[in-house]
Amino acid sequence: MIAPTPGGSTAHTPEGHAPAAASAKKQFLHDAAEHVRDTGRRAFVRKALSGYYVSRDTQKARYRDWEHARDAASLAKWSAVNQLDTLLPKFVANFEANGGQVHWARNGEEAREIILGLLKNANARAVIKSKCMTSEEIHLNAAMEADGYGVVESDLGEFIQQLRGEPPYHFVFPCMHVRRDEISDLFGKHLGTAPTDSPEELTMIARKHLRRLYVEADVGITGANFLVAETGQISITENEGNARLTVALPRMHIAISGIEKVVEHLDDLAVLLPMLATAGAGQPMTCYNTLYAGPRREGECDGPEEMHLVLLDNARTALLADPEQRDALHCIRCGACLNVCPIFKNVGGFTYGTTYQGPIGSVITPHLRGLADWNHLSAASSLCGACTDVCPVRIDIHHHLLHNRRNAASTSPSWLEKQGQRFFAFVARRPWLFALCGWLGRKTLPLAKALRPPPLSAWLATRDLPPAPEKSFRAAWKARQR
Amino acid sequence: MTGAASGKHDNAAARATILARVREALRIPAPMPHLAGHESEPAADGAGRPALTILPSEAARPWLPDGGNTPEASLALLEENLQKLRATCVRVGDLAAAADYLAGLVREKDWQRVAWHAHPLVEAVLAGVPCATYRVDAPETPFDKNALEACDAGITCCECLVAQTGSILVASSTCGGRALSILPHAHVVIATIDQLLPTLAEALDGARQRHGGRLPSMLSFITGPSRTGDIERILVLGAHGPKELFVILVG
Numbered sequence: 010m011i012a013p014t015p016g017g018s019t020a021h022t023p024e025g026h027a028p029a030a031a032s033a034k035k036q037f038l039h040d041a042a043e044h045v046r047d048t049g050r051r052a053f054v055r056k057a058l059s060g061y062y063v064s065r066d067t068q069k070a071r072y073r074d075w076e077h078a079r080d081a082a083s084l085a086k087w088s089a090v091n092q093l094d095t096l097l098p099k100f101v102a103n104f105e106a107n108g109g110q111v112h113w114a115r116n117g118e119e120a121r122e123i124i125l126g127l128l129k130n131a132n133a134r135a136v137i138k139s140k141c142m143t144s145e146e147i148h149l150n151a152a153m154e155a156d157g158y159g160v161v162e163s164d165l166g167e168f169i170q171q172l173r174g175e176p177p178y179h180f181v182f183p184c185m186h187v188r189r190d191e192i193s194d195l196f197g198k199h200l201g202t203a204p205t206d207s208p209e210e211l212t213m214i215a216r217k218h219l220r221r222l223y224v225e226a227d228v229g230i231t232g233a234n235f236l237v238a239e240t241g242q243i244s245i246t247e248n249e250g251n252a253r254l255t256v257a258l259p260r261m262h263i264a265i266s267g268i269e270k271v272v273e274h275l276d277d278l279a280v281l282l283p284m285l286a287t288a289g290a291g292q293p294m295t296c297y298n299t300l301y302a303g304p305r306r307e308g309e310c311d312g313p314e315e316m317h318l319v320l321l322d323n324a325r326t327a328l329l330a331d332p333e334q335r336d337a338l339h340c341i342r343c344g345a346c347l348n349v350c351p352i353f354k355n356v357g358g359f360t361y362g363t364t365y366q367g368p369i370g371s372v373i374t375p376h377l378r379g380l381a382d383w384n385h386l387s388a389a390s391s392l393c394g395a396c397t398d399v400c401p402v403r404i405d406i407h408h409h410l411l412h413n414r415r416n417a418a419s420t421s422p423s424w425l426e427k428q429g430q431r432f433f434a435f436v437a438r439r440p441w442l443f444a445l446c447g448w449l450g451r452k453t454l455p456l457a458k459a460l461r462p463p464p465l466s467a468w469l470a471t472r473d474l475p476p477a478p479e480k481s482f483r484a485a486w487k488a489r490q491r
Numbered sequence: 492m493t494g495a496a497s498g499k500h501d502n503a504a505a506r507a508t509i510l511a512r513v514r515e516a517l518r519i520p521a522p523m524p525h526l527a528g529h530e531s532e533p534a535a536d537g538a539g540r541p542a543l544t545i546l547p548s549e550a551a552r553p554w555l556p557d558g559g560n561t562p563e564a565s566l567a568l569l570e571e572n573l574q575k576l577r578a579t580c581v582r583v584g585d586l587a588a589a590a591d592y593l594a595g596l597v598r599e600k601d602w603q604r605v606a607w608h609a610h611p612l613v614e615a616v617l618a619g620v621p622c623a624t625y626r627v628d629a630p631e632t633p634f635d636k637n638a639l640e641a642c643d644a645g646i647t648c649c650e651c652l653v654a655q656t657g658s659i660l661v662a663s664s665t666c667g668g669r670a671l672s673i674l675p676h677a678h679v680v681i682a683t684i685d686q687l688l689p690t691l692a693e694a695l696d697g698a699r700q701r702h703g704g705r706l707p708s709m710l711s712f713i714t715g716p717s718r719t720g721d722i723e724r725i726l727v728l729g730a731h732g733p734k735e736l737f738v739i740l741v742g
Contacts, residue, residue: 057723061724071556072554073554075554077550080547081548081550081551082551083524084526084550085547085548087521087523091520091521093517094513094517097513113502113506115508119505122500123500126500163731165719165721166721169721184721184722185723188723189722192722209727211722212719213729216730224640240706242706242710248718249719249732251731251732253673253732254670257669257670257673274546276692276695279551279552279690279692279695283556283691293572293714294714296714296717296718296732297714298658299709300710303708304708305663306663306707308664309664309669309707309708310667311634312669312709320509326509329512329517330516330519332520332522402524404524405524
């Protein structure tokens, strides 16, 4: 028997997100304020990331030219995404020639329906999963559990999050916010193990518990990091060996992938695999990088009898249709942009309320789930550009946040903002009025700081304003020129 | 195969819709990404599509981590990388010495049973090993998953070794299937020195040439023993796969 999900994975789904606020934006503001006050947790997450910065820089230094390698990775993805109309059918033909079966899903509902149908046809009872963000995106676990299947996440971080009844905090490091004593208590509660403060012992508890489940499971579900068009292989990157076991022992393998994961050449992986590892986790290579071409072949001693691939659109084609932001589909989900983002480090992963957190999540979520409801993510950015600097495939992340702001302003402008801009334009076109307003501002600033009228009160609640200058900029400039 | 999907889902219709959306979306070309500025600017072909004059992966070869220009340099890099990954690499003169090393390892680790697959290198090294053995690829009889899980180590050959990253490439068709190199608690790889390649690019190219139009159902680059950093980003070896990895290099 595979243990059912304690707590259930529906308790904290991105959409459900505990106390449902009136809108995703209100929920974001509420959760952000709460997380920012939790200084202990923030310090803990920063400390967890500090080791990453060191190992990432050590590994980057082994590249003979990291910046040019980024160009190559970027070009490989750009070329593939912009030829998706020919490469996608080419991949599918080769994948099918290898003996795999392809299922096309226009949205999450179709993908869930396809997978539940496959489980039913296979008379499956127990499902083992390796980490797969597309399955989070389509809320697959809840659907499988509702149909009575035992579902277990095998990646250590995902296993911990499943026991906690929470979605991943970070799409590469799912439980980076959880302390070891919390994990020890969690394992004690659900698995009946003795308390320990050793990460190694905690890992061994999960190892022992899960090994039996790989052997018992009927179906293994994985994601895919790359789909290789010229050979029809899918590439899966992982450190723990849980995906290898998930695809070795059960009798059926189901992989789920977004359509944008296609690369043209097998050789592209010689660039993308090491860069994914270095940018994502500060490694020379992730421990297991595995290419699968269909189910067990004649003459091979093990492997599943069937291999299925669910190709998911779920609004990726909407992002593809925006040439300005199409490069957001180059994303290889390394998570480097989250690890350097000041917003992520301060508001935490759950606050986003999305499957894909951090800067890249803020860019793509409005495309996947609607700009009107998700544009606030574009505003939750200091536009410092740290994300763009570290992206191994050179996605112009912080400019896309600006593009989203512009698009939102032109499609559903705020009345107040519009009047404000109109007023500013009126003043700025009249030098005498501009000077008068400046003079008024300089004279009344001390009074405003004392009285704190709204909307200034919101700004002053957590910040201060500098003292008013004595002269205007124009007067100061004139004096300087002399 | 298309259309053979589950019950009511109309696979052909979904395929047609998605491909139509993709074609429609790509009617407006996207600009080239911002680059650091090198010479291989791709020119558009007749249809205004990207046409790269040199493949990005080929251009990238001199920019990626070094794989060594000589066999000696590659070997030094391999040993250094494996050591950093906390794998054990030993170089022995011949197969007899490799067998001696394995026998010593079995005694030192007190292994009771090791799993193996039929291959001349593996069989030569396994002769006279002082413990029970379990073959995974016996003809006509599938192996027992629980029996394999109970084995202390899996002994396999490999497709090649990669100096650049310290990786070992195994294939399901030639290295004892999918489970042998991942399910037992330790993994011992027997390789010959001529299997050492400088880079990943050469390893991928070699695999494709060896297997031609019939790729093995699994090709896996193993880079060190199984590991996780999921608890407080602290490295722990042996998350789900082998805790220990040994490479015995013959020649």
